[in-house]
Amino acid sequence: MKIAVSSTGNNIESQPSPFFGRCPYFIILDIENNEIKNIKAIKNEAVMQPGGAGVMSAQTIGNEKVEAVISGSFGPRAFDVLNQLNIKTYKSKGKTVKEDADLFIKGELEELKTPGIMGVAKQGFKRRGFN
Numbered sequence: 523m524k525i526a527v528s529s530t531g532n533n534i535e536s537q538p539s540p541f542f543g544r545c546p547y548f549i550i551l552d553i554e555n556n557e558i559k560n561i562k563a564i565k566n567e568a569v570m571q572p573g574g575a576g577v578m579s580a581q582t583i584g585n586e587k588v589e590a591v592i593s594g595s596f597g598p599r600a601f602d603v604l605n606q607l608n609i610k611t612y613k614s615k616g617k618t619v620k621e622d623a624d625l626f627i628k629g630e631l632e633e634l635k636t637p638g639i640m641g642v643a644k645q646g647f648k649r650r651g652f653n
Contacts, residue, residue: 540594543576576600
């Protein structure tokens with residue numbers, strides 16, 4: 523199974539990003555027999571887009587053929603695109619990408635059934651003037 527974690531850095535020890543569409547990196551992980559086998563960092567080209575970052579990020583993840591994504595929050599448009607691509611979304615609760623991956627493997631992350639509010643992450647930060 524291939525999963526992605528939105529990340530603030532380019533390695534598995536980085537902190538997960540509270541934002542999906544505007545995270546700096548995606549860490550792509552291949553999981554086989556409940557173990558992480560391969561790790562790849564992808565720079566998120568959508569991070570500086572004036573609009574549509576969530577949709578562009580979702581398309582990037584779709585191109586990687588992942589089955590699940592872990593992030594602090596997903597905006598409504600990104601959430602819709604991920605659902606159309608049959609990619610499940612999970613709420614991050616780890617302190618590192620590796621911790622989130624381990625929690626995912628153990629089945630301890632919450633699968634999200636609805637998107638977050640656009641521009642608001644789990645800590646309540648407001649982005650780009652959204653209230």
